[in-house]
Amino acid sequence: MTQTVSELEFTQQLSATPKSAEERAAILANPGFGKYFTDHTAVVDFTATADGGGSWHDARIEPYGPISLDPAAGVLHYGQEIFEGLKAYRHADGSVWTFRPEANAARLNRSAARLALPQLPEKVFLDAVTALVKVDAEWVPSGDGESLYLRPFMIATEAFLGVRAAREVSFRVIASPAGNYFGGELKPVSIWISREYARAGRGGTGAAKCGGNYAASLLPQIEAEQNGCQQVLFLDPFNNDAIEELGGMNVFFVFKDGSLVTPALSGSILEGVTRSSVIQLAKDRGLTVTERTITLDEWRDGVASGDITEVFACGTAAVITPIGMLRGKGEEIGSADAKAGEVTLSIREQLLGIQTGAVEDTHGWLRRLA
Numbered sequence: 618m619t620q621t622v623s624e625l626e627f628t629q630q631l632s633a634t635p636k637s638a639e640e641r642a643a644i645l646a647n648p649g650f651g652k653y654f655t656d657h658t659a660v661v662d663f664t665a666t667a668d669g670g671g672s673w674h675d676a677r678i679e680p681y682g683p684i685s686l687d688p689a690a691g692v693l694h695y696g697q698e699i700f701e702g703l704k705a706y707r708h709a710d711g712s713v714w715t716f717r718p719e720a721n722a723a724r725l726n727r728s729a730a731r732l733a734l735p736q737l738p739e740k741v742f743l744d745a746v747t748a749l750v751k752v753d754a755e756w757v758p759s760g761d762g763e764s765l766y767l768r769p770f771m772i773a774t775e776a777f778l779g780v781r782a783a784r785e786v787s788f789r790v791i792a793s794p795a796g797n798y799f800g801g802e803l804k805p806v807s808i809w810i811s812r813e814y815a816r817a818g819r820g821g822t823g824a825a826k827c828g829g830n831y832a833a834s835l836l837p838q839i840e841a842e843q844n845g846c847q848q849v850l851f852l853d854p855f856n857n858d859a860i861e862e863l864g865g866m867n868v869f870f871v872f873k874d875g876s877l878v879t880p881a882l883s884g885s886i887l888e889g890v891t892r893s894s895v896i897q898l899a900k901d902r903g904l905t906v907t908e909r910t911i912t913l914d915e916w917r918d919g920v921a922s923g924d925i926t927e928v929f930a931c932g933t934a935a936v937i938t939p940i941g942m943l944r945g946k947g948e949e950i951g952s953a954d955a956k957a958g959e960v961t962l963s964i965r966e967q968l969l970g971i972q973t974g975a976v977e978d979t980h981g982w983l984r985r986l987a
């Protein structure tokens with residue numbers, strides 16, 4: 618599908634009932650994650666034309682609030698939905714920045730292609746994010762480890778129950794203040810090996826960031842919690858012995874010789890922006906990073922022999938999280954009270970430092986929003 622996009626100007630309809638400075642301060646004092654939303658939202662609509670093209674139009678900032686959707690809207694029946702996740706950080710001088718948004722815009726379009734949704738021009742993605750953060754800039758917290766989490770998403774809004782790609786689509790961005798994920802201490806998490814369930818299959822949507830993958834991960838996530846774990850590890854859906862990723866984070870292994878290994882993009886793994894940033898930062902340090910198959914057996918043996926010294930997960934929301942223990946039916950690898958490793962902590966500090974302006978951004982990853 619091809620679309621034309623003329624210069625889209627975001628019109629602004631400001632909220633008549635924004636939160637007062639006091640209400641906002643109370644929320645920002647303890648925002649948690651994904652619980653509170655800012656006063657506005659960015660919206661752009663798409664309408665397809667008969668020739669298979671179409672256009673994005675009606676770019677606007679409007680008050681945050683419920684969406685009016687026809688009950689027959691495609692997203693409600695066939696799950697035609699994709700999303701992104703990125704953050705805005707307040708730097709010491711008060712300016713507001715985001716991290717590699719072009720990578721999120723590109724990934725949104727890869728997801729869109731797989732879900733038969735229209736391509737969104739990168740400029741529209743960046744303009745939407747920028748317009749929203751500018752109007753809601755006071756919602757960007759300034760505390761240590763805090764940020765404004767941005768959630769762009771695209772949904773099929775056309776009212777039609779026949780099974781085909783929708784011809785009416787909306788792209789939206791909402792924003793939610795996020796506290797320090799770990800409240801100071803970085804405690805390693807325990808991970809449950811999902812044997813019965815996969816989040817993705819051969820030729821499926823595993824490499825796309827879509828709601829359906831998350832729906833598939835919720836039952837195994839409950840299973841993980843019932844087994845005393847915080848997260849699920851998914852194995853490759855073909856042979857069931859290679860490590861893929863967690864429900865929403867990629868995985869890295871640190872070896873005794875200092876080298877790093879992360880599962881190669883198999884077609885069913887989501888390519889994280891954090892994953893690619895960690896690869897780059899490790900290479901900058903002269904470390905060898907290999908993207909390859911790594912099996913559960915290699916993990917088990919590596920931890921037992923001491924060859925694997927650290928394991929961590931990474932993604933935008935939690936940045937970098939050490940993995941202490943891997944648990945499956947009748948087995949445990951590692952230890953629940955392991956300490957976060959040196960390499961894990963050091964890469965985490967560097968990445969957070971770049972994002973928050975404390976460490977020099979040598980790769981040009983930051984983009985100013987306000």
Ligand SMILES: *Cc1c(COP(=O)(O)O)cnc(C)c1O
Nearest residue numbers: 865866867887889890891932933
């Ligand atoms: C979003 C996501 C990640 C992490 O991607 P980042 O761009 O680093 O936030 C990893 N795995 C899955 C399944 C995801 O949806």
